Amino acid sequence: MDPITIGIVGIAAMLIMLVLGVPIAFAMAVVGIGGTAAVVGVTQTMSQITLVTWDKGTDFIIVCIPLFIFMGQLTATTGIAGDLYLFLQRCLSRVRGGLGIASVLGCGGFGAVTGSSVACVATMGTIVYPEMKKYGFDPKLSTGVLAASGTLGILIPPSLAFAFYGTLTDTSIAALFIAGIVPGVLTMIVFAGIVYVQCLLRPELGPLGEKYTLREKLVAAKGIWPIAVIFLIVIGTLYGGVCTPTEASGIGATGVVLVSLLMKRLTWENFKKALSDTGMVSAFIFAIIVGGYLISRFLAVTQITDLLVSFVTEINPSKYEFIFFMIVLYLLLGAILDVFGMTILTLPFIFPITTALGIDPIWLGVFIVIMTEVALITPPVGVNVFVMRGIADDVPMGKIFQGVFPFLIGEFVIIGLIIAFPDLATWLPRMMK
Template identity: 45%
Template structure:
């Protein structure tokens, strides 16, 4: 049978499994195994399966995954996130929509040491929502800003999603981490500006918070110093070439454990639960990455991507048209898939195309993560929105989705900017000699 036909049938079969509710990791594994069997026979398929699981399991970078998850668990279970929000609130609470802006900045700070999105929403929501309701903030703004700001956790380093992308594409994890800093900062500023402008135009959306003295503001900095120093040690160490991203993860966990014990905020049950949750999630990520690797091999051996590239060359599509189509594809996939699903499903097909357009694999990693962020707030899936709905059950889902709309639009604007000006993403890694 023609390899291209096998590839097309395999892709359609995988989509069918996903529609039937089979987890995407197992859908890709099943498709790849059957497809490789059809291409090269049983021995070939068996060999590729063994090589894939062995290579991914032996990859030193995989050690970083449970460690970064552990960092997020420690921040969540030691009230460090609460200290962060309190500090930001004291400095920014008097701005129009100050409590909502504080929530955005606090989510960004949480992401800087956790690498997760849903965790950020689940951690910051119970702290931020009651405070905003106390000042009679609009429910749509209050729930929408936290749902959207939670996505910053998978862009601002350390990011678990960027690690997964780096393993799949063999791209430098350190370069990806450094490349995510400027877009992450721009997104934080953009989200905050969106809130400030809306609340300045309509003060009833988000009244200003209480006033604090300079002494109270300065004193609040003491509580966030540990989390700030942890971020500087982890990211600064990577940027300065002192240690690798995997080593940085170990250093980060050590720092947070030391802080938690010194501040007496961590007991044995919570420490045990942190380890357990980290390992459970890491096991899931391992299977997902193996599925992506297997699917990548299937795509290569059936020459599916090569055929797609040749077709696009015949059609003479411009780089702008291809990137526009890819962005629309990500938005459409975001309506039915989660972040990992989108990333694992698209990378085997799109990565060779992006390289053919002379974009950097580091740039594409940041682009893909930003587009995947939209899946977290896009109906009908929108995982962040559903997590928020559990914490604010009296707020209709439609109202929360309405609240994330302005942030969705700003994210698309940022995507356009980094596509036209890729230097926004590449300047830091290039200055560090990482790209």
């Protein structure tokens, strides 16, 4: 059997395994190892497995992933995110839809230290949903805005999705983090605008909250300093070129520990829980990274990657035609895969082609992360919606998806903006140079 045929059979086998529910890391590893062995032999394949596992396991840049995960996990378990929301809620309680807008900004702020969408919606949903329910917010709107705003966790830096993409493509993680700032702020503005307009047109959706005095707002303001300080230190050291992403993640993780100690929030139990959760998530991501490199090697030795690049080059699509193809591809994959699965499965094919078409790898990283945001709130998978359903068990799944729909439209507005104005994603990284 020739290498290309082996490649096609391997891809088909992997897709079948994914449809059957086999974990993506395992599916990629099985096909990568078995397929490569069929082409180059068992001895050479086993040597490559050892080298890939060792190389990725000892890669200095990968250390930033567990450290950023730990940063977010400890922030969640110590209740720092709740302090941030309290301040926002008191400032915006008398604005139409203020609690919903506060949830958008709160998710953005929490995203600045967590890097994870699921952690963001789980933490903020637990804090915010009972408050919105208490003040008579429409269940569809409250669950929809929380599920959608949770996606900011993977766009606002430091982002696990950007760190993952940078590791796989050898793109500067620092530049990717900085690139996420403007699209992240735009997303918060668009989402907040959607809440405000809905509540302006139908006031019963989001009743006004309590009225707070200036003193009460100032007292609550102390809740914003931990997240603000940690974010400014991490992003400031990256933007100024003082630290590498790994060093910045170490500083950020240490900062969260110190802040938690100063606020007397750190206990042995929540510290242990943060470490345990960090270990599980990190192992999951590392398994996907290793599986991704094995499948990439398989595609290379079977010449599938070269074949696809040549095929696309012969068709000679415009950059915008290929971007449209990627939008459709990620919408379809989002129906069956999670964020990391979508990224690792497509990059071996997508990245060489976009490079040949002259698409900026930093812009591509932002685009892919926003598309994975869309997948997080799109049926039938919609991971964030399922997480929100676990918190708001009194709201049917269908209603949550209905509540998410206006924000899904908002995501496509953001995608349209970064396609029309690529500098929205690349301007700040250029300023770093």
